[in-house]
Amino acid sequence: MPKAPLILYIAAPRGFCAGVDRAIRIVELALERWGAPVYVRHEIVHNRFVVDGLRAKGAVFVEDLADCPDDRPVVFSAHGVPRAVPAEAARRQMLAVDATCPLVTKVHMEAARHHENGLQLVMIGHAGHPETEGTMGQLPPGEVLLVETPEDVARLTVRDPERLAFVTQTTLSVDDTAAVVAALQARFPAILGPHKEDICYATTNRQAAVKAIAPKIDALLVIGAPNSSNSQRLVEVGRAAGCGYAQLVQRAADIDWRALEGVAAVGLTAGASAPEELVEEVIDAFAARYDVTREVVETAVERVEFKVPRILREPA
Structure with missing residues (x-):
């Protein structure tokens, strides 16, 4: 028929995207330079086909730095990691390579700058996602409040409504995020946002x-x-x-x-x-x-x- x-x-x-392409190249170049195994904390990017291909070349994917030996390179995934992770790698004198997407790093720097200026931070993101955990982990506990929806904004308890800033996960829905930002700005008119949108x-x-x-x-x-x-x-x-x-x-x-x-x-x-x-x-x-x-x-x-x-x- x-x-x-x-x-x-x-x-x-x-x-x-450019950040994913860079992260994959980092693992491939690390394997070429130092040979296998190269350890990667968390999936380098969220795709089984890509991860399996790198695993076949000698990459070892782990969820915790404790599962990495001191004498082998470790790569941090494109999603970013809390500050405690590279600090621990440095303490152990590990060879660490950061594959965090530069656009995620930009959000980390924004968060740090707001904290240095005495502002409490609100992050728009998905609970449990490694990028969210990495960004929130840039600051001390309690300094970043996580919201996903306008309803979450209504339930927020903040330290000082006049001393707030917000950042977002880079991979959110543009339209959904706009609704959450509008809710934040309506409830906290003094809240500061990023100079350029965080969504990549x-x-x-x-x-x-x-x-x-x-x-x-x-x-x-x-x-x-x-x-x-x-x-x-x-x-x-x-x-x-x-x-x-x-x-x-x-x-x-x-x-x-x-x-x-x-x-x-x-x-x-x-x-x-x-x-x-x-x-x-x-x-x-x-x-x-x-x-x-x-x-x-x-x-x-x-x-x-x-x-x-x-x-x-x-x-x-």
Whole structure:
């Protein structure tokens, strides 16, 4: 039987951001320079395909610095770590390489500056996410209050409503975060915000691309990991933009083809830690079942690039 026609709207930008690309290169360069094993505290980025590929090359992923030997390099993940972690690595005289995304480091510096100025900090973020824990861990306990929703803002108990500042996780929904910021500013008019939005360019761009394709499609697939905040937000953004079906998949094998029966147009994007190889895998899976017409919807061009740490740029 002839294949049913299907238009595949492919969002651009999608996939790897500069911070993810830099973090992966850091682990690869560390393995080239010092050989295996190289220890990595937490998944370097939230993608099983990427992590498994690095593990095959000799990376060892652990959740606690205590699981790392003193005599092997350790890399801190792109999400950032509390200040206590590099301090402990230094105490143990470990060779530590920081792969924290520079845009997350910017938020850490903002938090430290506000604390030095005597302000209590409010962080908009998701409880338990490593980036949130890393940012909150830059300051002493109690100095950072975490909120996720406008309702959380209403329940906040602060030390001094005139001495507050806020920062955000870099991978949040732009629209949801705007609502929380509005609630903070309404309740605490004196609260200080970042000079430039903390939500990173890649998160913003990928969400904008999903909004652009949403009116054209019957269903949206987001390639990404369940523990990837920016990928989960893309699913939410798609649903909020009117996609009747929006689903997160890690690989082509995860696609629920029955849920896509009868659709004529499907949108496809990928979270910032999902490699393009997985996008092509999903496109091939559609091409095997449908007469596919590809249409790329580009809403921005990204030229951001971050250098790896100096220790990996200098001659061995």
